[in-house]
Amino acid sequence: MSSPAATRTSHPDWVKLPHAEAGNRIGIFGGSFNPPHSGHRAVAMTAMKRLKLDQVWWLVTPGNPLKDAADLAPLDKRIHMTSALADHPRMRVTAHEVVLGTPYTAETLKRLCRKRPDLNFVWIMGADNLASFHRWQDWRTIMDSVPVAVVDRPHASLSVLFAPMAQTYGYARIDEGDAVILPHLAAPAWTFLHAPLDGNSSTELRKRQTT
Structure with a gap:
C-alpha cells in the first residue's frame, strides 16, 4: 500500500486545472x-513542436493502477520534480485528478472534455x-x-506494428x-512520431537510487 502522502498534495494550486483560451x-x-x-x-x-500545441499539461497522477505503489514517491515531491523538469513557458503541471477523483485515464479524459469542450485535447504517451x-x-x-500522439x-x-492498440x-x-x-x-485518430531517443527511464532511475 502507498502512504497517504503518495496520493495527496498539500498545495491547493497544484490541483487546479491550468488556464487555457477557447480553441487552444x-x-x-x-x-x-x-x-x-x-x-x-x-x-x-x-509532441508540442510537431503538433504545434499551445500547451502541454503534465498530469501527475496520484497513483497508477498497473504499477506497484510500494515505491511511489509522495505526490508533492513528484509534482515539484516534474515542475522543475517542465521548464517551458507552454508547459503546465497539475495534479487535477485529485479533484476529479478518477484513478483511470479514460474517466479523466471524459471529465476533462466535459469541463472544457472548447479545447482541442490530445493524449500524449511514450511508445514504451x-x-x-x-x-x-x-x-x-x-x-x-x-x-x-504516440x-x-x-x-x-x-510496438507501432504489433501492439493490439x-x-x-x-x-x-x-x-x-x-x-x-x-x-x-475527431477521435479515434492517432499518429506515431519518430524522434531522437532518450534512454532514461523511471524504473532504472529508481533502481540507481536504491543501490
Missing part, C-alpha cells in the same frame, strides 16, 4: 512521473506504453475520446507528416 490545442501528458526524467521531457517537447495500452482500463474509450521511445519502435486502430492512424492536424481531428 492542449496536449495531456499523464503519468506517475516517479521520478520524471529527460525522456519524459523529450516526449513532451516532440503502447505494448501494454490494451491493459489500461477502458482503453478503447480513451481512443474514442480524444486524438492520441512518441517513439528506446526499444519501442516495433495499433492493430485495432490501424485504420485511424494518420501519417506523422500530417501530425499538425491531429488536435482538430
Whole structure:
C-alpha cells in the first residue's frame, strides 16, 4: 500500500486545472512521473513542436493502477520534480485528478472534455506504453475520446506494428507528416512520431537510487 502522502498534495494550486483560451490545442501528458526524467521531457517537447500545441499539461497522477505503489514517491515531491523538469513557458503541471477523483485515464479524459469542450485535447504517451495500452482500463474509450500522439521511445519502435492498440486502430492512424492536424481531428485518430531517443527511464532511475 502507498502512504497517504503518495496520493495527496498539500498545495491547493497544484490541483487546479491550468488556464487555457477557447480553441487552444492542449496536449495531456499523464503519468506517475516517479521520478520524471529527460525522456519524459523529450516526449513532451516532440509532441508540442510537431503538433504545434499551445500547451502541454503534465498530469501527475496520484497513483497508477498497473504499477506497484510500494515505491511511489509522495505526490508533492513528484509534482515539484516534474515542475522543475517542465521548464517551458507552454508547459503546465497539475495534479487535477485529485479533484476529479478518477484513478483511470479514460474517466479523466471524459471529465476533462466535459469541463472544457472548447479545447482541442490530445493524449500524449511514450511508445514504451503502447505494448501494454490494451491493459489500461477502458482503453478503447480513451481512443474514442480524444486524438492520441504516440512518441517513439528506446526499444519501442516495433510496438507501432504489433501492439493490439495499433492493430485495432490501424485504420485511424494518420501519417506523422500530417501530425499538425491531429488536435482538430475527431477521435479515434492517432499518429506515431519518430524522434531522437532518450534512454532514461523511471524504473532504472529508481533502481540507481536504491543501490
